[in-house]
Amino acid sequence: MVILVDMDDVLEQLVEAIVKYNNAHYGTDVSAYDVVEWNLARAFPTLTREMVYSPEYDEDFWSEVEPMPGADKVLRRLIDEGHDIYVVTASTYETLRQKMDDLLFRWFPFIDWKHVIVTSNKHMIKGDVLIDDGPHNLTGGSYRKILFDRPHNRSFDEKSVGAVRVHDWEEIYEQICIMSKNNE
Numbered sequence: 001m002v003i004l005v006d007m008d009d010v011l012e013q014l015v016e017a018i019v020k021y022n023n024a025h026y027g028t029d030v031s032a033y034d035v036v037e038w039n040l041a042r043a044f045p046t047l048t049r050e051m052v053y054s055p056e057y058d059e060d061f062w063s064e065v066e067p068m069p070g071a072d073k074v075l076r077r078l079i080d081e082g083h084d085i086y087v088v089t090a091s092t093y094e095t096l097r098q099k100m101d102d103l104l105f106r107w108f109p110f111i112d113w114k115h116v117i118v119t120s121n122k123h124m125i126k127g128d129v130l131i132d133d134g135p136h137n138l139t140g141g142s143y144r145k146i147l148f149d150r151p152h153n154r155s156f157d158e159k160s161v162g163a164v165r166v167h168d169w170e171e172i173y174e175q176i177c178i179m180s181k182n183n184e
């Protein structure tokens, strides 16, 4: 299968890293569990929107972002089993080089630039399945849908768009196996 995989908060723990950075730089006391809406800025009522997203523009930030547990192991397994993996990210162009070098290619060295698609319109991309934590990316699109559970998407009814909610990468693997079988 052609498997499309979101980067932020699926392959890596972006929200956790932003929260940690902002707490250290701006003296806030926010936990990643406080981020219960897609709009991250709502969890930081005392900061401007610019401040909230400032870590992404700090060159040293991307090496601080941790990979999602199990993601590399499961991706390697899926590649070994013959699936094609494409990372599909809405990353902004200003941050791309650092983000790719210090985060994606560092923790997932078996993924190369030819397997990265940068777009904010993921529903334009052709693939068998998309794994994403963003409800807007799973609304529409011709792919099957796996919603990666995060505090900011818990109020979203994934069944309304025909998506399956998973909580970790082992569950992703199980779902891919089921979908792959149905594909045969």
Ligand SMILES: [Mg+2]
Residues within 6 Å of the ligand: 006, 007, 008, 009, 010, 132, 133, 134
């Ligand atoms: Mg994401």
